[in-house]
Amino acid sequence: MAKRNTKAKQLILDSLRNSQSAVSQEILQKELGTEVDRATIYRILNSFCDDGIVHKILGDDGKYYFAFCIHCSEKAHQHNHFHFRCLQCGNIECLPNELEIPLPKGYRPVNFNGFISGYCSNCSN
Known part of the structure; x- marks a missing residue:
């Protein structure tokens, strides 16, 4: 069954x-x-996560943030990168470098939540 595109979703x-x-x-x-x-916003955001449209980030403030996915799908959600929150302007951004984290044999990662807070390049000057 195809998912309906509502005004709220759009x-x-x-x-x-x-x-x-x-x-x-x-x-x-x-x-x-x-x-x-x-x-409705919360339900749609979680639906977008399931569909590979956005990924969910747990911030150091305990809140969830959502970022638009560039190269993901429902079956291939890959976000092994750090997220950065600026303590001055409050922006939260995905840092571009994907990480390969070696795990012991037999371990299979499903989720990665790396978070850094500090001052972005605009605010640290």
């Missing part, structure tokens, strides 16, 4: 595509105002 997808950093459900709620309710 608004959230457009917002994620246009964002320069990862966004939380709260940030999307502020941006979309009353057009989409909180529960």
Whole structure:
């Protein structure tokens, strides 16, 4: 069964595509105002994660952030990179280098959550 593309899904997808950093459900709620309710945003974001459209990042502040995927699909979600949160401007970004982490024989990774906080190149000057 094909998934229906609703106005709410399209608004959230457009917002994620246009964002320069990862966004939380709260940030999307502020941006979309009353057009989409909180529960719908959260449900759509989780659906987008399952479909390989976005990946979920657990920040050092305990909140989840969502970043648009570039080369992922439902069956091939690859995000072995660090995420960076600027303590001044608050932007959260995916750092470009994918990591290969050697694990003991027999281990198979499913999720990687590497997070760094500090000052981005714009704020550290």
